[in-house]
Amino acid sequence: MANQKNQNKPKSQNDAAFLNTKITRLQFFFLIIQTQIGVGVISLPYNLQQVAKQDGWISLIGASLIVQLILLLYWLLLKNTPKQHLFMNLEKVFGKWPGKAATLFYCLYFIAVGALILILYTRVINLWMLINTPKWILMTLMVSAGLYLISGKIKVLARAYTLFSGLMLILVVSLIYGIRDANFIFILPIGKAGIEPILKGINEGVLSLLGFVFVLIIYPLVEGTDKEKLKTIFYTQWFILGFYLLVVFSTFTFFGAKEILLVPEPVLYMLKAYEFSVVERLDLFFISVWIVSVTTSFTTYLYMAGKGLKHMLDSNKEMPFMVMMAGVALTLGLTFGRGEQLIGQYGDIVMKFGYLFSGLLPVLLLVVFLARKKELTGRDST
Amino acid sequence: MGYRRRKSKQDKLIEEQPGNEADVKEPEQPSYSQLSRNIEYLTKALKHSNDLKIRILNEGQAALLFFETLSDQEKLQENIFTPIENGKFDSISKLPNGKQTDDLEEALKVLLRGHALYIEEGSKSLAYFSVTTTYNRSVEEPENEKVVRGSHEGFVENIMININLVRKRLEHRDLTIKYFRVGKKTNTNIAIAYMDGITNPELVKEVEKRIKSVTADTILSPGFMEEFIEDNPMSPFPQTLSTERPDRVIANIMSGKVALMAEGSPTVLILPSTFFMFYQSPDDYNARWVSGTFIRLIRLMSFLIAIGLPAMYIAIIGFHFEVIPDDLVPPVKSAIDQIAYPPFVEAFIMVIIIELIREAGIRLPQPVGQTIGIVGGLVIGDAVIRAGLISNLMVIVVALTAIASFVVPSHELSTTLRLLTFPLIILASTLGFIGIVFGILFILIHLVKLESFGNPYFAPVSPLRIQDLKDTFVRIPLFKLDTRPKDANPIKEQSMGESREWKRNGKSKKSKQTKKSK
Numbered sequence A: 001m002a003n004q005k006n007q008n009k010p011k012s013q014n015d016a017a018f019l020n021t022k023i024t025r026l027q028f029f030f031l032i033i034q035t036q037i038g039v040g041v042i043s044l045p046y047n048l049q050q051v052a053k054q055d056g057w058i059s060l061i062g063a064s065l066i067v068q069l070i071l072l073l074y075w076l077l078l079k080n081t082p083k084q085h086l087f088m089n090l091e092k093v094f095g096k097w098p099g100k101a102a103t104l105f106y107c108l109y110f111i112a113v114g115a116l117i118l119i120l121y122t123r124v125i126n127l128w129m130l131i132n133t134p135k136w137i138l139m140t141l142m143v144s145a146g147l148y149l150i151s152g153k154i155k156v157l158a159r160a161y162t163l164f165s166g167l168m169l170i171l172v173v174s175l176i177y178g179i180r181d182a183n184f185i186f187i188l189p190i191g192k193a194g195i196e197p198i199l200k201g202i203n204e205g206v207l208s209l210l211g212f213v214f215v216l217i218i219y220p221l222v223e224g225t226d227k228e229k230l231k232t233i234f235y236t237q238w239f240i241l242g243f244y245l246l247v248v249f250s251t252f253t254f255f256g257a258k259e260i261l262l263v264p265e266p267v268l269y270m271l272k273a274y275e276f277s278v279v280e281r282l283d284l285f286f287i288s289v290w291i292v293s294v295t296t297s298f299t300t301y302l303y304m305a306g307k308g309l310k311h312m313l314d315s316n317k318e319m320p321f322m323v324m325m326a327g328v329a330l331t332l333g334l335t336f337g338r339g340e341q342l343i344g345q346y347g348d349i350v351m352k353f354g355y356l357f358s359g360l361l362p363v364l365l366l367v368v369f370l371a372r373k374k375e376l377t378g379r380d381s382t
Numbered sequence B: 001m002g003y004r005r006r007k008s009k010q011d012k013l014i015e016e017q018p019g020n021e022a023d024v025k026e027p028e029q030p031s032y033s034q035l036s037r038n039i040e041y042l043t044k045a046l047k048h049s050n051d052l053k054i055r056i057l058n059e060g061q062a063a064l065l066f067f068e069t070l071s072d073q074e075k076l077q078e079n080i081f082t083p084i085e086n087g088k089f090d091s092i093s094k095l096p097n098g099k100q101t102d103d104l105e106e107a108l109k110v111l112l113r114g115h116a117l118y119i120e121e122g123s124k125s126l127a128y129f130s131v132t133t134t135y136n137r138s139v140e141e142p143e144n145e146k147v148v149r150g151s152h153e154g155f156v157e158n159i160m161i162n163i164n165l166v167r168k169r170l171e172h173r174d175l176t177i178k179y180f181r182v183g184k185k186t187n188t189n190i191a192i193a194y195m196d197g198i199t200n201p202e203l204v205k206e207v208e209k210r211i212k213s214v215t216a217d218t219i220l221s222p223g224f225m226e227e228f229i230e231d232n233p234m235s236p237f238p239q240t241l242s243t244e245r246p247d248r249v250i251a252n253i254m255s256g257k258v259a260l261m262a263e264g265s266p267t268v269l270i271l272p273s274t275f276f277m278f279y280q281s282p283d284d285y286n287a288r289w290v291s292g293t294f295i296r297l298i299r300l301m302s303f304l305i306a307i308g309l310p311a312m313y314i315a316i317i318g319f320h321f322e323v324i325p326d327d328l329v330p331p332v333k334s335a336i337d338q339i340a341y342p343p344f345v346e347a348f349i350m351v352i353i354i355e356l357i358r359e360a361g362i363r364l365p366q367p368v369g370q371t372i373g374i375v376g377g378l379v380i381g382d383a384v385i386r387a388g389l390i391s392n393l394m395v396i397v398v399a400l401t402a403i404a405s406f407v408v409p410s411h412e413l414s415t416t417l418r419l420l421t422f423p424l425i426i427l428a429s430t431l432g433f434i435g436i437v438f439g440i441l442f443i444l445i446h447l448v449k450l451e452s453f454g455n456p457y458f459a460p461v462s463p464l465r466i467q468d469l470k471d472t473f474v475r476i477p478l479f480k481l482d483t484r485p486k487d488a489n490p491i492k493e494q495s496m497g498e499s500r501e502w503k504r505n506g507k508s509k510k511s512k513q514t515k516k517s518k
Helices: A002-020 A027-035 A039-079 A086-092 A096-128 A136-150 A154-180 A195-209 A212-222 A226-255 A265-271 A282-314 A319-336 A339-370 A372-381 B002-016 B035-045 B073-085 B104-112 B159-167 B201-212 B222-230 B246-254 B274-280 B284-287 B289-320 B328-339 B343-363 B368-384 B392-407 B411-449 B465-473 B510-516
Strands: B051-058 B060-065 B099-101 B115-122 B126-130 B175-182 B188-195 B241-243 B258-262 B268-271
Touching: A027 A154, A027 A212, A027 A226, A027 A282, A039 A195, A039 A212, A039 A226, A039 A282, A039 A339, A086 A096, A086 A212, A086 A282, A086 A339, A086 B510, A096 A136, A096 A282, A096 A319, A096 A339, A136 A154, A136 A319, A136 B035, A136 B411, A154 A226, A154 A282, A154 B411, A195 A226, A195 A339, A195 B175, A212 A282, A226 A265, A226 B510, A265 A282, A265 B246, A282 B411, A319 A339, A339 A372, A372 B241, A372 B246, B002 B510, B035 B051, B035 B104, B035 B115, B060 B104, B073 B126, B099 B104, B099 B465, B104 B115, B104 B126, B159 B175, B159 B188, B159 B258, B175 B201, B188 B201, B188 B246, B188 B411, B201 B222, B201 B258, B222 B241, B222 B258, B222 B268, B241 B368, B246 B258, B246 B268, B246 B284, B274 B289, B274 B411, B284 B289, B289 B343, B289 B411, B328 B392, B343 B368, B343 B392, B368 B392, B392 B411
Parallel strands: none
Antiparallel strands: B051 B060, B060 B115, B099 B126, B115 B126, B175 B188, B188 B258, B241 B268, B258 B268
16 A cells, blocks of 8 residues: 555646646637647538538537537546646546556547647648648647647646637638628528438538547636636537537538539638738638647647657656657558558547547546445545 | 935945845955055055045055945044044044954955044954045936926935935835846946835736846946846837936836836836836826827837838839829829839838938037038938939838837837838838738737736737726726726735816715715
């Protein structure tokens, strides 16, 4: 027992600095939003349209409801484990070694998603802006931006995400501009395709909303009561739903059902069509701003992966693991980013794992926690 | 006269503060009772310097030592000899304006401070008198911080006069001045000023700690101090605001910041500083608030132009020509078609030319400087276009950038901005918009990470403090600025009570009541 205590001591110390940082609810709000909104924006309408036809927006709402339900379950867990983040909970609830194993898998998953973000972003850039620029340059740029951001710890992350959220305004305004040419007939009749495609569409919708698992890590740092925090969590989901609905509606009503299947990046094609007397090609500016959102998503995943690894190995230093994980992401990105087919397969697999790591595992955590609740909380107090 | 009185007070203060040179044990040398041994010790310690004058008095029974280069002959006469001649006192050592010591090391110090030292045969006690001479420039408007309306006074090289300028404007007992000595050899006098009861004591403690930890031999100006005490010396951004204007210093002291002054320099450092403080000018508060806001917005826009415009232009010309609307394509194309160099080289040449002209203009006397400006700006600019080396659009872009960088009311930040243009130009010419986005992303992340004395540098934008935005991008009416900005974590936030209640009198009693109940 004494031995175990000694082992536990440095861990609680190295996380003390992390757990002692306080972030406001507003920063929490933007941290979640910037994590969830990312690469998906550009191709979301296309993906929804492929499966659910013009009823894609119903799927999106359904997906958001599911995510909100999962987040409510998260909250039930987090409420009972104050001052404990995901990786601590894993070890505490599942036991030391199974917990460490789960942490490792989480890290691998996070970094795989990070690599996927790199791949998808490079693909868009290579298609739309810089056709001949090598992938590794673009990826290195994003990875170094992410590392630089992380080197300032969670507080800087929170501040920077809040600052960058101002840029979302540009995205929103350019999308609202698109509504001008909306043709609402395109989304009628509602429910034409039937229930099944809509349910299938929910799958696509949930995938675009992934990233909310970040809540499990930063929740203990947020100021305020549990109820206030829960409210903030719901606000983030409503904001994201609203933003995505704007994306989906503006493109669905602009292109129409058949046309949208021809354009894999409907948002960009829509913006490309507009002409102003001062500038043309709004899509290029949209991509420029969108890159910031992608960087924040990538940074979060990199951060979570590095954080997990650090926790698993009980180390006091953070940056070496972040750099290591960045290297892994870069390698994965360059390996799997070489062909359309490969990208598709890789993306499918990684996204599927999202259900396991964002849904199944945390819920399992909650169930086991509730089953062992007395035992766990009892041991704490002694 | 007023200054001198304060000077002696200052000496007392410094002697009373053991913390100043606490690390090194003060060498002590008790004085001898023989006059000759005392003089021998002192002259040897001062390396027989030629400007040390020894006046033998009382037929060799006493001596008066002073540096003729540091002491004022008139004061010597007035303070020491006139009272004796008047017959009120029989001995110089009994004069009431003298101070006593029996430590030769201390005697050395006061000699170097410009005092006159009186030694008597057979007495161990040494008397010294303040006869320091100072040569001062008059209080003039600082060249680099001119304002249209408001005070035209500026700091000078004498720290006593500078503190006087501050005290005159801030007649309150809470204004606290603390002296320090830094520079092992230069022994520079440094003072910090802050408002007790407004400024966060933690901040004052931190400033004191950092000042005391400086162990350099030479501290010539606040510029030296700046690099020793700032949080991140690697950053291109200045983290302490330097100003030569008393009104600016007062405004900052009143918002809970600490001012650092140094003997021998008119520049005062404000600690901590935020990025947006560099964009505030006293003019904003002298003008009406609407015009103040307008000018401030123009200034902040100049930040974007200064760092981003050439990069943007190069990216568009080099990568994203499709961004230019159809009607503008022919003129742009005809302008850049005949140019032999890529836009990157063009921009580089032009930026370097402007920097050369600027640097040459600063050092030269004003009439010549103007000629350089005209020759450089007009003649070279025109010739370079006619020769087909650089497109006329590039000249417009770079000139506009240079002007925008000069709009910042702070010289340091202006240089920083022009420096940041280069990496952005390089990024834009290699990666187009993507390069610019990442470049700006890096700059923003850096700004967010940066801290000045533990306070976030990019506040109140990041971390977002909506309350403080009222004096950042805009300048709302002064009577609405009723809370101090949280930049320096002041312990007293309220900065005014109700000031315009006469406006509301009789109109609505309700609001007044609710105010009262609060």
